[in-house]
């Protein structure tokens with residue numbers, strides 16, 4: 001299980017919306033090309049419930065967007 005929390009909520013420089021995890025992962029249009037290399041989903045629920053997208057993929061995407069300093073990423077072991 002992966003939990004990502006924004007450390008603060010600055011505004012996105014481009015669209016002036018809150019720079020949330022959702023904005024980075026799904027909404028920010030300027031990241032579209034980078035995002036499509038990793039995943040294409042329309043909701044966070046879809047993204048985090050999809051078993052084909054592992055935590056590493058999401059973290060790699062955030063790293064490539066240079067938004068990692070804005071996020072605290074926790075990897076929680078999945079308990080069976």
Ligand SMILES: [Zn+2]
Nearest residue numbers: 012014015028
């Ligand atoms: Zn934006």
